[in-house]
Amino acid sequence: MANGQHSSRWQAIMSISAKTGCPAHTLNEWVKKAEADSGKRAGVPTDAAGKMKALERENREQRRANEILRKASAYFAMAALGRRSK
Incomplete structure (x- = not known):
């Protein structure tokens, strides 16, 4: 310039x-x-930055889903153990 x-x-x-x-x-x-x-x-070029942002968002969503599944699994495992002990 x-x-x-x-x-x-x-x-x-x-x-x-x-x-x-x-x-x-x-x-x-x-x-x-x-x-x-x-x-x-x-x-970082603009297109790569956009892709990275989308992947980071997807990663957060996957972590959130995994946490929900982990808690649900633990809940149902405890429920199953509770039924067996009766």
Whole structure:
């Protein structure tokens, strides 16, 4: 970005921010995300981040379901033991 009108990327972002009304911090984050998506900057690309988020959500749901099943199994095991002892 530091080619021509602006001496640094931040100055270019500040200029664009003033013209568009979008906060400079937001523009800077968008630029960094675009660079990560295109491979010009280290970081997790947007599509991979979305997939990771979905997998983490699925993992939480599976843990929750496993906990419910574990408790249900323990409950029915105790009920079965209680019936046998009578």
